[in-house]
Each structure stands twice: as structure tokens, then as C-alpha cells.
Amino acid sequence: MANSIISLDNVSKRYGRTQALDHVTLEVPEGVVFALLGENGAGKTTMIRILTGFEKPDSGEALVLGKSPSDAAMQIRRSIGYVSDAPALYDWMKAEEIGWFTSAFYDETFPMRYLELLAAFDVPAGVKLKNMSKGQRAKVALALATAHDPKLLILDEPTSGLDPMVRRQFLESMVDRAALGRTVLLSSHQISEVERVADWVAIVHKGRLRVCEPLDTLRAKTFIVTMTLDHAGSTVAIPEGKVLSEVQNGRQLRFVVSDLADDWRSQYGTESGVADASAVPASLEEIFVAVCTDDQKTGSLQ
Numbered sequence: 001m002a003n004s005i006i007s008l009d010n011v012s013k014r015y016g017r018t019q020a021l022d023h024v025t026l027e028v029p030e031g032v033v034f035a036l037l038g039e040n041g042a043g044k045t046t047m048i049r050i051l052t053g054f055e056k057p058d059s060g061e062a063l064v065l066g067k068s069p070s071d072a073a074m075q076i077r078r079s080i081g082y083v084s085d086a087p088a089l090y091d092w093m094k095a096e097e098i099g100w101f102t103s104a105f106y107d108e109t110f111p112m113r114y115l116e117l118l119a120a121f122d123v124p125a126g127v128k129l130k131n132m133s134k135g136q137r138a139k140v141a142l143a144l145a146t147a148h149d150p151k152l153l154i155l156d157e158p159t160s161g162l163d164p165m166v167r168r169q170f171l172e173s174m175v176d177r178a179a180l181g182r183t184v185l186l187s188s189h190q191i192s193e194v195e196r197v198a199d200w201v202a203i204v205h206k207g208r209l210r211v212c213e214p215l216d217t218l219r220a221k222t223f224i225v226t227m228t229l230d231h232a233g234s235t236v237a238i239p240e241g242k243v244l245s246e247v248q249n250g251r252q253l254r255f256v257v258s259d260l261a262d263d264w265r266s267q268y269g270t271e272s273g274v275a276d277a278s279a280v281p282a283s284l285e286e287i288f289v290a291v292c293t294d295d296q297k298t299g300s301l302q
């Protein structure tokens with residue numbers, strides 16, 4: 001892909017018996033909010049740790065800003081912004097002091113931008129980190145990660161533990177960054193929240209990439225098809241397209257289908273065993289559940 005900021009080519013990573021990432025290939029284009037979704041243990045943090053050079057893939061290749069994070073970890077960490085799921089901040093320092101300490105790694109514009117961000121986020125002045133709330137500390141971590149205006153900002157579960165107002169403020173600031181041509185990769189379980197801000201969505205399930213595309217494309221092509229059967233025991237044709245999940249409850253059948261054929265209804269004429277059939281666009285949450293549920297019929301959009 002032209003202008004990709006991140007690329008993973010067949011990246012695998014195993015911890016003992018756990019296949020944390022399994023042949024993941026993806027590209028993150030420049031200037032987007034890219035959401036990485038997955039259940040607990042899906043492999044999101046492992047992917048982020050590979051991108052930030054804290055872990056090496058067992059096989060495959062990762063590139064961040066055109067460089068390999070395992071070969072150029074320090075160079076990459078200096079040019080991106082990164083907030084881990086548990087940011088290590090120096091508790092005994094005040095926000096101003098930690099900024100001063102961190103500014104040694106960046107150019108002279110860092111301190112001013114950092115103080116502006118603290119003010120914009122309403123972080124109290126003169127308070128030690130250990131006496132701040134979780135939300136205030138998260139804001140300090142975000143200000144530290146963005147004050148050098150990185151081309152790429154990587155956030156692992158940035159909003160967990162924050163109140164709804166702060167979460168909204170956080171996510172809106174990510175959209176603002178993307179509007180300026182910067183790229184934001186954020187991992188999350190908060191699907192409805194991500195749906196409001198993401199341009200691209202990737203869904204990882206048990207280390208495998210199941211979905212990776214622009215959210216608008218995903219939404220436009222994925223539908224919930226519901227049918228009422230003539231009899232609970234009727235055997236009917238499945239809708240034409242990629243069926244991601246299928247659930248039956250008595251006479252009701254419900255499918256999540258990607259790439260639903262335009263003329264899908266033509267399969268369900270009077271002799272088809274289907275009394276009624278309709279399709280509505282699927283929400284991101286419904287798509288997520290369909291691709292991440294193992295005991296239903298599931299498929300991959302990859």
C-alpha cells in the first residue's frame with residue numbers, strides 16, 4: 001500500500017504453547033485513526049510490543065515508518081508516540097517535572113507543547129503523579145506521548161478506567177490528530193466508542209487477523225439477514241455472500257453476512273421454505289461478535 005506507516009508481513013509470535021500472533025499481514029495507511037479490536041488475549045498488546053521494538057517476531061517482518069522495530073527500536077520509539085496499557089510514570093515527580101525530564105529526548109518545541117496539552121487536558125499544576133487520579137495520570141501519559149507531534153501515535157487501551165467525558169475528549173483529540181495527517185493506532189475493547197472515531201478497523205481473534213479494512217467499507221458490505229421459516233424444521237439455502245455467523249431460534253434464522261449479493265432475495269421465492277426475509281446493515285459490535293464467536297458458523301473477511 002502506498003504511504004503505509006506500519007506494515008506487518010506474515011508476523012507470528014508464540015509464547016510457550018500460546019500462538020499470540022499467527023501469520024498476521026496488515027498495512028496501516030497514513031493519516032487515519034486505525035482501531036485494533038480483539039477480546040482479552042487476542043494478541044493486540046503483542047502486536048503493539050512488536051511495533052515498538054519491545055518484542056521480536058518469531059517469523060515475518062514488521063516495518064514502522066519504513067524501519068524494522070527490532071533493528072531500530074530506539075530510533076522508532078523517539079519518532080513515534082506510545083502509551084502502553086500500564087504507563088510507567090515517575091510517581092514522585094510532578095507533571096511539569098516529568099515533562100522537563102522527558103524533553104531531553106526531543107527538540108526545543110517539546111516543553112511548550114507539553115504544557116499546552118496539560119492545560120488543555122485540565123491536569124492540575126504542582127501535583128505529584130502519585131497523588132493524581134487515574135484519569136489525570138492517563139492525560140499526563142498522553143501529553144508526554146504527543147508533545148513532540150509524532151507522525152504515529154500508538155495507544156494500548158487508552159481509555160480503560162477513564163470516565164465517559166474524558167474518554168470522549170481523548171478520542172476526539174485522536175480524530176483531530178488524524179485530520180492533521182498524523183496516524184493513530186489504538187487498541188480497544190470499547191467497540192461502540194471506537195465505531196465513532198475509527199477510519200480503519202482491524203479485528204484480531206486468537207492471534208489471527210479476521211478483519212482489516214476501512215470502517216465505511218466494512219459497514220457498507222455487512223448485513224444482518226433475518227428470516228422467518230415456514231416451519232422450524234425447514235431446510236433453506238443460506239444467503240449468497242460470506243456468512244460470518246448463523247443462529248437459529250425456532251422459525252427465526254439470523255445470519256451476519258458480508259458481501260451480500262445484491263439479488264440475494266431472489267433465492268427466497270414462494271417455494272423456498274422462507275415466509276419472510278429482510279436485511280439491515282450490521283453494527284461494528286455485531287460484526288465483532290460474529291467473527292469472534294467460535295461455536296457459531298464463523299468466517300473471516302480476510
Ligand SMILES: Nc1ncnc2c1ncn2[C@@H]1O[C@H](COP(=O)(O)OP(=O)(O)OP(=O)(O)O)[C@@H](O)[C@H]1O
Nearest residue numbers: 015018019020038039040041042043044045046047
Ligand atoms: N510475555 C508473555 N509470556 C507468556 N504469554 C504471553 C506473554 N505475553 C502475552 N502472552 C499471551 O499471548 C496472548 C496474547 O496476549 P496479548 O497481551 O497480546 O493480548 P491482548 O489482545 O492485548 O489482550 P488484553 O485485551 O487482555 O490486553 C495471551 O494468551 C497472553 O496470555
